[in-house]
Amino acid sequence: MTTAAATAPVAPQTKPSTGLGFLMSLTLLGLLLAMWIALSLATDTFLTANNFANLMRQAALWAIIAMGQTFVIITAGIDLSVGAVIGFCSVIVAMLLQGGFPVWASVLITLGVGVAIGLFHGFGIVKMGLPPFIMTLATMTALRGIGLLMTNGATISITVDRFTDFSRGALLGVPNLFWMVILVAVPAFVLLHLSRWGRYIYAVGSNAEAARLSGVNVSVVIFLAYTVSAMLAAFAGILTAARIGVGVATTGDGWELQSIASSVIGGTSLFGAVGSVHGPLIGSFLLTTIANGANLLNINPFWQRIITGGLIIVIVYFDQMRRRRR
Amino acid sequence: MSLAETTGTHGSGPPPDRLGAATPILELRGLDKRFPGTHALKQVDLAFLPGEVHAIVGENGAGKSTLIKLLTGVYPRTSGEIFWHGRPVALATPHDAIALGINAVHQEVILCRHLTVAANLFLGDETASLGILQTRRMERAAQAIIDDIGFRIPSGVLLGDLTIGQQQLVATARAATRGTKFLIFDEPTAYLTRQEADQLFALIRRLHRQGVTIVYISHRLEEIFELADRVSILRDGSLVSTARIADTDEPTIIRGMVNRSIEDVYHKEEIPFGPPVLETRGLTGRGFQDISLTVRTGEIVGLYGLIGAGRSEFVQALFGRHPKTGGSMILKGEAVTIRRESDAIARGIALVPESRRDQGLCLNLGVGFNLNLPIFRRLTRGLVISLPAQREHADRQIRDLRIQTASRNALAANLSGGNQQKLVVGKWLSHGADLYIFDEPTAGVDVGTKVEMYRVFAALLKRDAAIILISSYLPEVYELADRLHVFRAGRLVASHSHKDADHETILAEALGT
Structure with a gap:
């Protein structure tokens, strides 16, 4: 290999660690703020406490699954099951609560179910050698089926007020659901950006063979990433159940795609080894703002889908251009 | 155009004195390339004579790869002129280079491992009839090419099933059979065994006899003495010298490349053995x-x-x-x-x-x-x-x-x-x-x-x-x-x-x- 870049100093390149990620998310943050300002000027209804709390609640759920999805995508994998896990876990938590389990136990058991699903994904990918796309496509299909089977296709109403009130509550003027995002984001940031396991996740996504030869236990890293994703999806499933007051196997339909879109808008590369915790956070807020704004502007819901699709293309295109120039 | 035919028609042979006063097939004057923060090539003047094997040596970062990328139209040049048979040419895109008959074989094979040898040889130039690929005909034509270069494999095998050396031969055959007049090799033997390298050299000599001008880049100096007519040395983006291979020797080339004499490349110290x-x-x-x-x-x-x-x-x-x-x-x-x-x-x-x-x-x-x-x-x-x-x-x-x-x-x-x-x-x-x-x-x-x-x-x-x-x-x-x-x-x-x-x-x- 001979490249001209050898002796002469190379144009400064920044690795996708916190430094670059932070700059990049600042630009996305700018876009988000610009949208908020524009919507505040264009409508009377956007900048109201009620609407803003609503926006935060909706974004919170997407943000949580997008963060989990990002762990998986950085290893150059994909988790298509997150939407199905949300539906399935909303059913589980509802059944447990209606079965008389205390709230704390229901939540913990449901999170445990999420962990088990993640471990199963890891097993299929590492031990059986299945491609992540196929493995999680299979569980996505099967989990919906199991959920429907368990409920016979019906919804399970949750009558535990302490549980359902939580999602409507607020602390210090901030909706409880948004506090949950922070509860997830802080440890996720520590794990991905500050701990050695985070480094290993990037290394596996960049070159699993090199990571293995450097002593990284690649299997454990893959198990870790899918477990984080499934556990966060289970958590989002619990919060969804609390928000709508029912457990439904079909809830969260298509959310796996929302989580992938939020992650990619937030700068994650589907080829692996590039991504952050803060990127998908902002990405999910952007997507939610687009949906919320379109509602307030009375845009036909059919058009909303078209606009969202177009904006994803535009945002990711400009983001990639900017990074390539760097 | 049949490829087997192309390899055959070059047979008219180069003029007896290839290194004489012939018009260069390709001439660079003041070729210059800057990247942000890097001056990769500095005012390089270099002439390639028709039918010669011209080796280019230099350390990593001396500008060899940049030079290849300029010659194959991958990068546009910053300044300077390029003449093809004495006429100025733009050579701004890979398409320009291929149209002139300039091709390159890289150190790492850039072909499709999941396609057959025949499909790779004809990639981008397939034979079709009414839009239907003529797989049989292509395999027969490919087999003719492969047999012709004395390389005993069936054209229907998948490229990925061959050794790296065999893949390199396929890449060379591919580059050589598209009306190529000027073929650049960028460290083709880096991953080859000696036998594989010998097969490749035989192919290179054959192309040379057919009048193809060859630029050969390698870190292995013994290969250069084996193949080349002339050698040019690059250092830090500048041309140090060009010499006939008969007029130079290995220490001179190494000195030119690294600007210091390497007394002992194989630095070995007496260190006592332990347990x-x-x-x-x-x-x-x-x-x-x-x-x-x-x-x-x-x-x-x-x-x-x-x-x-x-x-x-x-x-x-x-x-x-x-x-x-x-x-x-x-x-x-x-x-x-x-x-x-x-x-x-x-x-x-x-x-x-x-x-x-x-x-x-x-x-x-x-x-x-x-x-x-x-x-x-x-x-x-x-x-x-x-x-x-x-x-x-x-x-x-x-x-x-x-x-x-x-x-x-x-x-x-x-x-x-x-x-x-x-x-x-x-x-x-x-x-x-x-x-x-x-x-x-x-x-x-x-x-x-x-x-x-x-x-x-x-x-x-x-x-x-x-x-x-x-x-x-x-x-x-x-x-x-x-x-x-x-x-x-x-x-x-x-x-x-x-x-x-x-x-x-x-x-x-x-x-x-």
């Missing part, structure tokens, strides 16, 4: 059997053999890639079974693998990241990695190994081959080990980097480490190894002390003749 670090007794596993050898501290043990002789498989078993199936392995006096890479690392074995790109580096991550990858555990304070410790370790290796990089945050992909190799070595220096295994450590790196690599060997030995060195380049293992073991077909067939046999003997042992 054995590793002993294997009848070790058997996938791809090798019954290997018994000893490696002591302060010693370089060389493993020589053709590709596929079982050397890489043997060291991979030492490193836990595939567990042994028989025999024993004694590490520092203790019988051990190594089941996975992390066992090997924990027990003080480090492997610098054969392919930096596929096995050695996380290319789209930073220089510092790669250097620290094996030691993140050690850099962890409590739950998190200490950023100052991480910076300090990375910077120390960059300094000690003289890794040329803009910063520790630069991506590994942006480093030259030699500097990438230093990264792979550097991560083990950070970690520390008792036994270092180097699998083809100097493939595709320049003389200057090789010398630095050999100095690293000496430094490791002085720190009471032991080294296993695998190389397909005989002079390297011959000069450096204190003990040289020859592998053939998975077995250890001969062992020599330092320089106690000549090259021919060792080569014959490796070939089994």
Whole structure:
């Protein structure tokens, strides 16, 4: 290999660690703020406490699954099951609560179910050698089926007020659901950006063979990433159940795609080894703002889908251009 | 256009005195290329004569790759002029280059592994009738080309099933059969065995006889003396000299390349041997059997053999890639079974693998990241990695190994081959080990980097480490190894002390003749 870049100093390149990620998310943050300002000027209804709390609640759920999805995508994998896990876990938590389990136990058991699903994904990918796309496509299909089977296709109403009130509550003027995002984001940031396991996740996504030869236990890293994703999806499933007051196997339909879109808008590369915790956070807020704004502007819901699709293309295109120039 | 036909029609032959006053087929005047922060080529004047084999040498970063990319239209030039048969040409896109008949064969084969040889030969130029591919006809035509170059494989096999050397021949055949008049080889033999290289040389000579002008880039100077009519030396983006091969010699070329005389490329110091670090007794596993050898501290043990002789498989078993199936392995006096890479690392074995790109580096991550990858555990304070410790370790290796990089945050992909190799070595220096295994450590790196690599060997030995060195380049293992073991077909067939046999003997042992 001979490249001209050898002796002469190379144009400064920044690795996708916190430094670059932070700059990049600042630009996305700018876009988000610009949208908020524009919507505040264009409508009377956007900048109201009620609407803003609503926006935060909706974004919170997407943000949580997008963060989990990002762990998986950085290893150059994909988790298509997150939407199905949300539906399935909303059913589980509802059944447990209606079965008389205390709230704390229901939540913990449901999170445990999420962990088990993640471990199963890891097993299929590492031990059986299945491609992540196929493995999680299979569980996505099967989990919906199991959920429907368990409920016979019906919804399970949750009558535990302490549980359902939580999602409507607020602390210090901030909706409880948004506090949950922070509860997830802080440890996720520590794990991905500050701990050695985070480094290993990037290394596996960049070159699993090199990571293995450097002593990284690649299997454990893959198990870790899918477990984080499934556990966060289970958590989002619990919060969804609390928000709508029912457990439904079909809830969260298509959310796996929302989580992938939020992650990619937030700068994650589907080829692996590039991504952050803060990127998908902002990405999910952007997507939610687009949906919320379109509602307030009375845009036909059919058009909303078209606009969202177009904006994803535009945002990711400009983001990639900017990074390539760097 | 039938390709078999094309190879045939070049037969008119070059003029008797190719190096005479003929109009250059391609001439560069004041060719200049700047990248942001880099002046890659500085006012290069160079003329290629029709039908010559023109070698270009230079260290990594001397501008060879940039020159190729300008000649093949991959990069636009910053300034300067290019003349084709005396007429100025734009040569701004790859399409321009192909239209003129300029083609390149790269070090790494850039073809589709999942398609057949025939499909690869005709990729982008398929024969179709009413929109239906004429697979049979293409396979027949491809077979004619392959037979014609004396290369015995069926054209219907998948490219990925061939060895790298055979793939390189297919790439060359492909480049040579599209009306090519000017063919550039960029280190084509970096990953080839001697036999594969010989096959490639035969093909190159054949093209040469057919009147194709050839530019040949290689770090292996002996190849240049074997093939070239003239040689040009690049250093730091400037042309140092162009000379007829008959009028120059190896020391002159090396001096031109590195601007210093290398008294002793194979830097070897007298280091006393200590106790054995590793002993294997009848070790058997996938791809090798019954290997018994000893490696002591302060010693370089060389493993020589053709590709596929079982050397890489043997060291991979030492490193836990595939567990042994028989025999024993004694590490520092203790019988051990190594089941996975992390066992090997924990027990003080480090492997610098054969392919930096596929096995050695996380290319789209930073220089510092790669250097620290094996030691993140050690850099962890409590739950998190200490950023100052991480910076300090990375910077120390960059300094000690003289890794040329803009910063520790630069991506590994942006480093030259030699500097990438230093990264792979550097991560083990950070970690520390008792036994270092180097699998083809100097493939595709320049003389200057090789010398630095050999100095690293000496430094490791002085720190009471032991080294296993695998190389397909005989002079390297011959000069450096204190003990040289020859592998053939998975077995250890001969062992020599330092320089106690000549090259021919060792080569014959490796070939089994």
